[in-house]
Amino acid sequence: MREGGIVLVKHILTIAGSDSTGGGGFEADLRTFQEYELFGYSAVTCIVTIQHEKEVDIYPIPTEVLDKQLQTLLDSSVNLPYIKVGMLGSLENVTWFSQFIQEHPNQQFIIDPVFSFKETGSYLKGQTDIVSFYQQEILPHTFLTTPNLLEASLLAEMPPLTSESEMKEAAEKIWQLGVQHVVIKGGTRMAGEEAVDLYYDGQHFQFFRLPKLTTNRINGAGCTFASAITARLAQEATPAVAIKDAKEFVHQSIQGGQPFYQQIGNVWQGANRS
Ligand SMILES: Nc1ncnc2c1ncn2[C@@H]1O[C@H](COP(=O)(O)OP(=O)(O)O)[C@@H](O)[C@H]1O
Numbered sequence: 001m002r003e004g005g006i007v008l009v010k011h012i013l014t015i016a017g018s019d020s021t022g023g024g025g026f027e028a029d030l031r032t033f034q035e036y037e038l039f040g041y042s043a044v045t046c047i048v049t050i051q052h053e054k055e056v057d058i059y060p061i062p063t064e065v066l067d068k069q070l071q072t073l074l075d076s077s078v079n080l081p082y083i084k085v086g087m088l089g090s091l092e093n094v095t096w097f098s099q100f101i102q103e104h105p106n107q108q109f110i111i112d113p114v115f116s117f118k119e120t121g122s123y124l125k126g127q128t129d130i131v132s133f134y135q136q137e138i139l140p141h142t143f144l145t146t147p148n149l150l151e152a153s154l155l156a157e158m159p160p161l162t163s164e165s166e167m168k169e170a171a172e173k174i175w176q177l178g179v180q181h182v183v184i185k186g187g188t189r190m191a192g193e194e195a196v197d198l199y200y201d202g203q204h205f206q207f208f209r210l211p212k213l214t215t216n217r218i219n220g221a222g223c224t225f226a227s228a229i230t231a232r233l234a235q236e237a238t239p240a241v242a243i244k245d246a247k248e249f250v251h252q253s254i255q256g257g258q259p260f261y262q263q264i265g266n267v268w269q270g271a272n273r274s
């Protein structure tokens with residue numbers, strides 16, 4: 001759309017934490033939105049720092065500050081129909097968000113339930129309560145969710161998922177919580193040569209497969225995948241098309257990943273520029 005001589009772009013919001021390593025969090029989301037030529041906004045939920053490659057500290061933003069960020073954005077004249085949500089960072093923030101999502105029935109929420117860290121394999125504090133808030137209060141109001149294999153087993157209350165049939169069973173259980181579209185990321189955690197993701201809309205299963213890349217530059221892959229899906233939805237793609245495009249986008253971003261630590265590096269969204 002044009003206004004005078006100016007091209008007007010679509011606007012999109014992420015509610016997410018800051019990843020001080022630069023790879024994940026709202027930093028990844030905004031870089032992704034930019035590649036899709038969308039005007040990205042962020043409301044910051046927490047700041048994550050990592051010392052000596054293993055000590056993860058999460059500094060949650062107080063809920064009143066979260067409220068004020070969202071008021072600033074949602075009171076404006078811009079339209080933000082699609083909102084991506086990443087790490088909320090504390091049980092207080094998860095509780096706050098449960099209320100927020102229910103008060104905004106006209107927005108479509110894409111929820112990436114971030115419960116654990118790839119860098120260290122550690123989990124968020126208060127994990128059991130956090131998972132039950134997602135199950136009972138958040139997912140029933142969610143348009144699309146993108147758990148990884150670990151998060152899917154927690155949400156579906158199943159043992160670790162090791163096969164495509166278990167992914168299907170978990171997707172059905174998560175869908176029964178009330179979310180409209182479920183995407184389970186098999187990623188590298190699933191055995192085999194392919195990075196397999198599963199989409200379920202309550203009726204049909206669809207697998208998305210691409211070759212597994214041999215690289216450790218994968219920090220931010222989950223955030224990039226969910227924000228690319230949100231970007232394509234904002235551009236009016238169907239969920240199946242949005243997932244297919246996002247899968248190719250994150251694949252390119254992993255392939256063009258940049259070094260950070262010796263053990264793990266960061267995905268680079270700019271690798272999608274031809
Ligand atoms: N090594 C890899 N090669 C190709 N695709 C990958 C690789 N690792 C992850 N992916 C893909 O990246 C996306 C994010 O997955 P994953 O890294 O499992 O998420 P999370 O960051 O939430 O744990 C998925 O589409 C997954 O299949």
Ligand SMILES: Cc1ncc(COP(=O)(O)O)c(C=O)c1O
Pocket residue numbers: 016017018019020024025026048086087114117118119218219220221222223224
């Ligand atoms: C704030 C924040 N959100 C999300 C993530 C998850 O990143 P990924 O996309 O690798 O799952 C991280 C990882 O460090 C993070 O710090």
